Ligand code: KIV
């Protein structure tokens with residue numbers, strides 16, 4: 022490894038990942054993900070966009086205070102208020118970074134910013150200088166660099182480095198680049214910018230053409246030494262480069278890359294499951310590295326080969342990325358101390374004794390139905406417990422009749438702002454009947470965009486994890502719920518989404534022109 026350079030892994034699941042429509046996470050959920058990223062040893066965690074909303078500010082602050090082994094970063098547009106807010110949120114961090122950006126492509130400067138290139142350079146320089154007065158570590162990004170002119174990029178980057186930026190990020194914001202061309206852009210920038218040796222070059226690729234990982238890899242081969250990525254490739258529109266794919270390509274093809282990462286790869290699958298549970302974005306079964314089928318051999322000829330000599334068809338070991346790590350951790354006879362201890366090692370601490378007791382009571386209920394409780398079960402249970410605590414509409418009771426040849430019927434009781442209501446409805450199936458019964462009471466006016474069910478662990482006693490995506494007035498939210506009974510899990514997920522619609526979750530978008 023001595024002749025290789027370190028590649029900085031910058032995770033933006035909590036910021037760009039949260040920009041996936043419906044992927045809003047609350048502070049407690051962000052903290053749990055940040056702790057999992059720390060266990061995985063990512064170098065930099067972009068914890069949010071501090072100025073976006075009071076909730077975002079609080080989350081960046083909480084992550085900065087709780088996570089000590091990673092550098093914590095907040096995004097900020099190239100504007101004084103954004104930069105000051107980011108610095109304020111990062112005060113408690115061991116190592117803080119402000120990531121400031123401005124658009125540099127002709128189309129963005131003309132139509133979004135309505136600024137002349139000259140003024141864009143001035144604003145970038147002012148932003149970097151202001152940020153450097155507040156923290157030592159400043160990253161500057163040229164938004165839409167993938168469609169920017171090379172000469173202009175050279176000019177603005179040279180000025181940003183002179184102003185004190187120590188990381189220069191080249192985002193392919195709209196996922197337009199092609200690997201050979203993007204690699205060449207990085208080569209040219211490093212060669213042509215006179216002070217390029219004073220900064221680490223970074224890339225941030227979106228996946229609109231399915232090329233985010235390939236473009237990032239081409240950039241690394243051309244000299245980039247930081248990649249920005251997300252767990253499960255979550256992110257705005259088609260998402261960002263997926264951390265697990267990048268890290269495992271570098272680990273598996275170490276013959277081809279001049280770099281290594283510090284990632285503890287065994288934490289990849291647990292972290293992927295956690296992000297999926299919290300965001301309600303299921304991982305497709307054929308997704309590389311973290312999909313359920315990623316290491317499954319179906320064809321007899323493959324199975325035969327693997328049994329005779331594993332390397333015939335496997336280029337990585339499942340255990341290397343944390344498959345099979347979901348060992349049984351707790352059971353029916355486990356006590357409160359063992360429960361709290363296991364959660365503590367997953368980064369979950371309860372603020373009050375009551376909250377712990379509440380979660381423990383749910384754990385006991387689950388352990389009565391399911392013999393073996395895995396980490397994934399605990400994560401789902403904690404999500405449920407936290408969500409339930411601040412819901413306006415809560416599930417009180419549900420009974421469903423589903424008899425072959427008859428129309429299923431659901432009878433539900435809900436507590437709405439602490440007042441109990443009941444309703445009955447028929448539907449094409451038990452879940453349909455349940456959602457209709459909920460709507461009899463709530464009459465939310467939402468549209469159901471997506472309904473999906475996943476088994477959290479293997480076995481027929483597994484909890485079903487349900488995702489429900491609702492839309493109202495252009496806002497999209499994802500709700501999730503878990504239970505060994507999938508109709509109850511579905512009701513929980515529907516109510517989770519409804520509660521998000523009812524709460525005020527409006528916030529500024531980082532790529533808006535409101536600078
Ligand atoms: O995609 C993008 O350009 C971004 C920047 C803010 C880095 O997310």
Ligand code: ZN
Nearest residue numbers: 037194225257
């Ligand atoms: Zn982005």
